[in-house]
Amino acid sequence: MSDSNTTDYTNPSTFILLGIPGLEMVHVWISIPFCTMYIIAILGNFIILFIVKREPNLHGPMYYFLCMLAVSDLVLSTSILPKMLAIFWFNSREIDFSACLTQMYFIRCFSVMESGILVAMAFDRYVAICNPLRHSTILTNPIVAKIGLAVVLRGGTLILPHPFLARQWPYCRTNIIPHSYCEHIAVVKLACADIRVSSYYSLSVAFLVTGLDVFFITVSYIQILRAIFRLPTKDARVKTFVTCGSHIFVILASYMPALFSFLTNRFGHNVALHFHILIANVYLMVPPVVHPIIYGVRTKEIRDRLLRLFTHKGT
Structure with missing residues (x-):
């Protein structure tokens, strides 16, 4: 019997996603906040892309990076939520093996890209506040394009080994993934092989990507805060500090849940599985919701053009 099961699950054609094990009875209720977050993320990021494209005055480095962040948020949230909602609403748990690896790749790839974009935005704010007179000469359109290309290539190439390594392992234990999406470690743990190469690479x-990114962001904002406290008037200091404070909040919201999820997945054996999976979902869905609010609605230029757009439609 065991030989038969082993043969059945070697290189399965499909995986079975369980959603959030232990909370199956409340899947429908859990889907409500996640669906709401997805709608906000889609609308908010599309609005930012629309306004920046429509307004020539917003064609600058900060808004180019903001558009890159919006595209990354749209891809990241769409990679996760439709399948998750299908599990919660229709009990549609099967996912094709190749589709699972593709989802895994997109989630990890665009998470790395998003981290790189946050570094680029921190650098832009650093130049704008600490060297305002040189901002237009340092961050020219060609330089912004090269930074964007570097961010995309870094994310694409660093994560590429993940699906290739995952595809080569034999899966002879089970095809059931106790998760709501194809999370990398949750998938490779099903392999009946030595997965240390995949685990160590991940x-x-x-640690290297996130560690370096957090280091560069921290250095940028330390320099920004030093420049803020040297501003001549209190109003200017308060205004700039509030703006940077909201950006720091976004960065913490992006990295802290991700770090917690990453550590509990490897070392938090006493953490309840359903709690870990909820955190893993939240850390991927909160940034696409928060980014358009903090970087978009709270940005005066975008807010003014958004209000003008609705005012014109009303008149």
């Missing part, structure tokens, strides 16, 4: 990428 760990290295996470």
Whole structure:
């Protein structure tokens, strides 16, 4: 019997996603906040793309990076939510093996890209506040394009080994993934092979990429805060500090839940599975919701043009 099961699950054609194990009875209720977050993320990021494209005055480095962040948020949230909602609403748990690896790749790839974009935006704010007279000469359109290309290539190439390594393992234990999406470690743990190469590579990428990105962001904002406290008037200091404070909040909202999820997945054996999976979902869905609000609605230029757009439609 065991031989038969082993043969059945070697290189399965499909995986079975359980959603949030232990909370199956409340899947429909859990879907409500996640669906709401998805709608906000889609509308908010599309609005930012629309306004920046429509307004020539917003064609500058900060808004180019903001558009890159919006595209990344749209891809990231769409990679996760439709399948998750299908599980919660229709009990549609099957996912094709190749589709699972593709989802895994897109989630990890665009998470890394998003981190790189946050570094680029921190650098833009650093130049704008600490060297305002040189901002237009340092961050020219060609430089912005090169930074954007570097961010995309870094995310695409660093994560590319993940699906290739995952595809080569034999899966002879089970095809059931106790998760709501194809999370990398949750998938490779099902392999009946030595997955240390995949695990160590994932760990290295996470710590090196995230560690370096957090370091550069921290250095940028330390310099920004030093420049803020040297501003001549109190009003200017308060205004700039509030803006940077909201940006710092976004960065913490992006990195802290991700770090918590990453550590509990590897070392938090006493953490309840359903709690870990909820955190893993939240850390991927909160940034696409928060980014258009903080970087979009709270940005005066975008807010003014959004109000003008609705005012014109009303008249």
